[in-house]
Amino acid sequence: MCCLLFPVTDVTLREDTVISLNINGQRRTADVPPEMPLLWVLRDVLGLTGTKFGCGVAQCGACTVHVDGIALRSCQLQVGDIANGNIITIEQIGNTDTGRRVQKAWLDVEVVQCGYCQSGQIMSAAALLSATPVPTDADIDAAMAGNICRCGTYARIREAIKQAAKAA
Amino acid sequence: MSTAGAPLTRRSMLAGGAALAGYLVVGIDLSTNPLARAGEAPVDVSLNAFLRITPDSKITMVMPAVEMGQGSYTSMAMILAEELDIDLDQVRLEHAPPDRSHYVNPALGDQITGGSTTILAWFVPLRKAGASARSMLLQAAAELWNIPADALRTSAGLVVHDRSNRSATYGELVTRMSPRLIAPDLPLKSARDFKLIGTSAKRLDTAAKVNGHAVYGIDVMLPGMKFATLASSPVLGGKVLHVDDTRAKRISGVRQIVVLDDMVAVVADHMWAAMQGLEVLEVRWDDGPYATAFSDGLWSALEKGSAAAGATAKKKGDAVGQLAGARVFDATFELPFLAHAAMEPMNCTVHVRPDGCEVWVGTQAPLKAQSAAARSAGLDPDKVTIHNHLIGGGFGRRLEVDGVAKAVRIARHVDGPVKIVWSREEDIRQDYFRPLYHLRTRAKVEDGKIIAWHHRITGPSILSRWVPVELKDGVDEDAIGGAVETPYDFPNMLVEYVRHEIPEVPTSFWRGVGPNANVFAAECLIDRIARELKADPVEFRRRMITDKPRARAVLDLAASKAGWSTPLQVPKAGGRVGRGIALLAAFGSFLATVAEVVVADDGEVTVSRVVTAADVGTIINPDTLTAQVEGGVVFGIGAVLHGQITIAGGKVQQSNFHDYRVTRINEMPAMECHFVKNDESPGGIGEPGTVTIQAAVANAVFAATGVSLSRMPINRSLIAKRAI
Numbered sequence: 001m002c003c004l005l006f007p008v009t010d011v012t013l014r015e016d017t018v019i020s021l022n023i024n025g026q027r028r029t030a031d032v033p034p035e036m037p038l039l040w041v042l043r044d045v046l047g048l049t050g051t052k053f054g055c056g057v058a059q060c061g062a063c064t065v066h067v068d069g070i071a072l073r074s075c076q077l078q079v080g081d082i083a084n085g086n087i088i089t090i091e092q093i094g095n096t097d098t099g100r101r102v103q104k105a106w107l108d109v110e111v112v113q114c115g116y117c118q119s120g121q122i123m124s125a126a127a128l129l130s131a132t133p134v135p136t137d138a139d140i141d142a143a144m145a146g147n148i149c150r151c152g153t154y155a156r157i158r159e160a161i162k163q164a165a166k167a168a
Numbered sequence: 169m170s171t172a173g174a175p176l177t178r179r180s181m182l183a184g185g186a187a188l189a190g191y192l193v194v195g196i197d198l199s200t201n202p203l204a205r206a207g208e209a210p211v212d213v214s215l216n217a218f219l220r221i222t223p224d225s226k227i228t229m230v231m232p233a234v235e236m237g238q239g240s241y242t243s244m245a246m247i248l249a250e251e252l253d254i255d256l257d258q259v260r261l262e263h264a265p266p267d268r269s270h271y272v273n274p275a276l277g278d279q280i281t282g283g284s285t286t287i288l289a290w291f292v293p294l295r296k297a298g299a300s301a302r303s304m305l306l307q308a309a310a311e312l313w314n315i316p317a318d319a320l321r322t323s324a325g326l327v328v329h330d331r332s333n334r335s336a337t338y339g340e341l342v343t344r345m346s347p348r349l350i351a352p353d354l355p356l357k358s359a360r361d362f363k364l365i366g367t368s369a370k371r372l373d374t375a376a377k378v379n380g381h382a383v384y385g386i387d388v389m390l391p392g393m394k395f396a397t398l399a400s401s402p403v404l405g406g407k408v409l410h411v412d413d414t415r416a417k418r419i420s421g422v423r424q425i426v427v428l429d430d431m432v433a434v435v436a437d438h439m440w441a442a443m444q445g446l447e448v449l450e451v452r453w454d455d456g457p458y459a460t461a462f463s464d465g466l467w468s469a470l471e472k473g474s475a476a477a478g479a480t481a482k483k484k485g486d487a488v489g490q491l492a493g494a495r496v497f498d499a500t501f502e503l504p505f506l507a508h509a510a511m512e513p514m515n516c517t518v519h520v521r522p523d524g525c526e527v528w529v530g531t532q533a534p535l536k537a538q539s540a541a542a543r544s545a546g547l548d549p550d551k552v553t554i555h556n557h558l559i560g561g562g563f564g565r566r567l568e569v570d571g572v573a574k575a576v577r578i579a580r581h582v583d584g585p586v587k588i589v590w591s592r593e594e595d596i597r598q599d600y601f602r603p604l605y606h607l608r609t610r611a612k613v614e615d616g617k618i619i620a621w622h623h624r625i626t627g628p629s630i631l632s633r634w635v636p637v638e639l640k641d642g643v644d645e646d647a648i649g650g651a652v653e654t655p656y657d658f659p660n661m662l663v664e665y666v667r668h669e670i671p672e673v674p675t676s677f678w679r680g681v682g683p684n685a686n687v688f689a690a691e692c693l694i695d696r697i698a699r700e701l702k703a704d705p706v707e708f709r710r711r712m713i714t715d716k717p718r719a720r721a722v723l724d725l726a727a728s729k730a731g732w733s734t735p736l737q738v739p740k741a742g743g744r745v746g747r748g749i750a751l752l753a754a755f756g757s758f759l760a761t762v763a764e765v766v767v768a769d770d771g772e773v774t775v776s777r778v779v780t781a782a783d784v785g786t787i788i789n790p791d792t793l794t795a796q797v798e799g800g801v802v803f804g805i806g807a808v809l810h811g812q813i814t815i816a817g818g819k820v821q822q823s824n825f826h827d828y829r830v831t832r833i834n835e836m837p838a839m840e841c842h843f844v845k846n847d848e849s850p851g852g853i854g855e856p857g858t859v860t861i862q863a864a865v866a867n868a869v870f871a872a873t874g875v876s877l878s879r880m881p882i883n884r885s886l887i888a889k890r891a892i
Contacts, residue, residue: 050380152802
């Protein structure tokens with residue numbers, strides 16, 4: 001698994017800039033440094049707290065969002081780099097076909113326990129199904145191994161992904 | 169008694185009720201209704217501490233235990249709904265505030281969610297609350313229609329009189345209720361009449377958890393709120409020597425630096441600025457005396473400590489005499505520190521005002537949180553408001569209120585509300601770990617059965633820190649959990665506890681608590697003995713169960729469903745295969761787990777299949793039960809294969825998920841869960857699944873490789889093919 005650690009740069013002065021982002025179909029702006037991770041812009045500046053903080057180093061997947069349909073860890077995405085990206089978060093994913101199928105399967109199968117990791121799990125699963133409509137177990141392992149669940153709901157996650165795939 | 173329609177306070181009711189000892193006085197408390205404005209009819213009516221109903225029949229249930237994934241909110245709502253006779257779709261849930269008079273967990277003596285006690289503790293009290301509320305509503309209808317209450321029935325939120333074809337909703341009746349006495353022996357439903365309990369009702373908390381709407385403590389947003397992160401002394405007990413905040417202050421968004429004697433915090437406009445600020449904050453620490461702690465030294469001190477005289481937890485017959493000189497089986501087990509590493513990092517939001525303190529947090533112990541906040545703020549507890557939240561994983565971590573205390577200490581220096589979020593590194597390093605344990609087990613066999621058993625437990629006493637009284641006879645009840653009450657009948661038995669404190673490392677309750685350690689040791693020794701005797705591990709255990717038929721039943725069920733006697737298939741990729749079993753009688757439940765493993769030539773262990781049989785008595789929600797067993801298994805696999813916290817120079821060496829490894833989806837075994845159905849009192853299920861899997865896996869590895877391992881997690885190099 002790739003582990004991205006933020007370099008400790010000796011920048012003594014960071015300037016805020018007006019950053020413009022396309023989030024859930026809306027143009028949103030934030031007065032923040034361009035190297036600020038999307039995760040914190042979403043949560044702290046825009047109040048979209050559905051995307052979760054779990055580790056800050058792309059090891060746990062709780063912060064997963066879609067940028068142009070690709071599942072990415074928002075704790076590693078600098079907002080200055082994604083001004084033109086189409087960003088979708090957990091709050092909006094239910095308005096897409098795959099997102100809706102995934103959320104329905106998650107509830108039908110009763111995947112959720114504490115639920116804290118599930119925003120990230122659902123975003124990773126939705127991206128998987130968009131790219132691979134009928135995933136094998138190996139596809140599921142590869143796409144989902146970056147999403148940790150401490151409650152251990154993995155068996156039901158796998159079942160729900162397969163159910164969502166069938167519902168297409 | 170007052171006339172109907174005149175509001176009464178509980179106080180006046182209780183004053184009048186003194187002569188009616190033994191009766192439950194159920195008042196209608198309108199005086200403290202937060203939704204009632206002076207001079208207006210109240211919009212919802214409190215029937216008791218757990219139930220409020222609005223005139224349009226919206227029902228609010230106040231939850232005495234917290235929801236941290238174990239499904240407690242749904243199970244508790246099902247219990248209330250069953251006796252109240254309503255459907256769950258009408259229900260709104262609320263976290264209980266700290267309140268010693270209503271929400272103390274009867275099994276634990278404090279307002280605590282933990283120890284797998286929620287259902288066993290609240291089953292009867294919540295049924296009584298539901299039944300008494302239903303009784304009041306029947307009485308209100310009886311008075312309204314001038315018909316005896318026993319001619320009426322309830323159905324899904326309605327009171328019905330069939331003969332006159334009349335009905336009234338609960339909402340229509342709540343404003344017409346008058347206070348009355350409920351006899352303490354008010355009949356509860358018979359189990360065969362259950363409509364909800366025993367069904368896999370859909371969970372009430374999950375819809376909001378799949379669309380980002382659920383609010384955990386970490387998600388709290390308040391007007392004018394600042395964000396902060398903190399760093400406590402990396403070595404326990406260390407102090408801040410010097411802070412240079414020149415670079416930190418220049419980070420855009422950083423508002424202030426708070427320096428306390430044992431920690432520093434950076435307060436900012438958002439977490440990113442706070443974290444960046446902390447990264448460039450130059451702190452010199454005086455590590456203090458515990459900087460000499462290293463894992464090797466802690467293990468050897470623990471081992472030396474285990475030779476001390478122990479406090480007797482159980483003595484039956486003459487184990488010492490029987491074990492003297494005879495051919496004795498002797499095994500020592502060493503279990504490491506383990507982190508909780510819940511997905512939601514520690515966090516707490518606080519607003520300190522001159523006259524009071526408001527706290528937003530996810531806690532398993534609201535009263536402790538309130539006391540801790542009060543102490544840290546220098547206020548009386550009744551000036552502290554605790555808003556509880558859904559918790560993103562507890563596992564015991566949220567029993568501790570260090571996060572609240574630290575947050576309040578910081579917030580005292582901040583104007584307005586501040587949300588303090590720990591980094592993952594801080595969350596792992598400043599955890600209260602599952603203790604280091606040394607377990608020495610010895611046994612003597614005669615006629616194919618264990619006839620003498622000695623189990624000595626050495627480790628820190630968590631309860632000594634929690635309960636400010638002397639341990640009774642030197643025995644920590646948690647540390648001996650699972651060791652005294654075993655499924656087996658040993659004619660001679662000695663269980664001892666040696667209190668060995670490790671002041672350098674904070675420890676606390678971790679999923680499975682005492683049984684986690686003790687069942688592991690016992691079940692592993694039993695398997696080693698079975699192998700020596702060339703006995704089948706299941707048959708060997710069965711022989712020694714005499715007075716616990718429920719334990720025997722789950723043992724047999726697990727073995728049968730696992731196909732215990734059928735040969736194991738070697739996978740195409742090769743490897744050594746083995747099966748192991750472990751049995752538990754603890755937490756009021758009985759559980760047996762069979763694990764199948766494949767051990768690769770390099771010692772890598774794959775758990776390929778897990779079959780569990782559980783008897784938890786009365787089942788509230790079968791689906792939740794399965795989920796808890798499966799989740800517990802995954803948690804336990806992480807412990808037995810990967811988990812350990814190591815100490816160097818007094819500092820925790822692990823920091824994030826790259827070096828504190830936890831189970832991931834690609835490591836999952838195939839899992840099955842089978843339940844025994846009966847009407848026994850409910851037992852707990854939150855923890856048992858985590859306990860048995862660890863011994864089952866260790867026993868399976870033993871079966872596969874012939875190597876018995878003493879120290880966890882499983883050391884690959886000791887079971888690699890070349891090593892043996």
